Amino acid sequence: MSDSPRTGASIRKMTTSDLGCVLAWRNHPEIRRYMYTQHEIGFAEHSVWFEKASLDTRKHLLIFEMNGLPQGYINITTLNSGGIADWGFYIAPEAIKGTGRQLGQMALTYAFETIGLHKVCGQALAFNERSIKFHRGLGFQQEGILRDQYHDGKNYHAVICFGLISHEWPRPCEKDKHVKS
Structure with missing residues (x-):
């Protein structure tokens, strides 16, 4: 896929061997509390999701690695033939500061340059x-607020919508970019 020789960061396709690690991250209380589905997911449910999602050609299920160690998960789902996609992501709870930003930069480079x-x-x-600040820091523009869009079982919450168009993306320097074949 792609990597950055300067930082030891890379992105690759998720495989069945990643299921346990991704599930542990997803079920961590500090990640789960920000998800639309907040229950603790079991391995069987997670495996069924992965099997189905892996067959969906619109989905790009990716693992972000630092020096060969998995540090985050990325899901990019194309919505239509016009080149528009939704993304979701999370990093390992124990990841060092700055990992999320690197994940975001590499995921967006992948989205715009590899997927097109x-x-x-x-x-x-x-x-x-944190997610709102993260999106803004990567150059996303706030495109709307869906008021009382999400109910967590007790309270309603607004959802903030963001968008980033390819020509707005600050591409990394050519010397920092390296693509694996």
């Missing part, structure tokens, strides 16, 4: 201030 997308869309629950 025109636009990447993201959403964040309004109380997820």
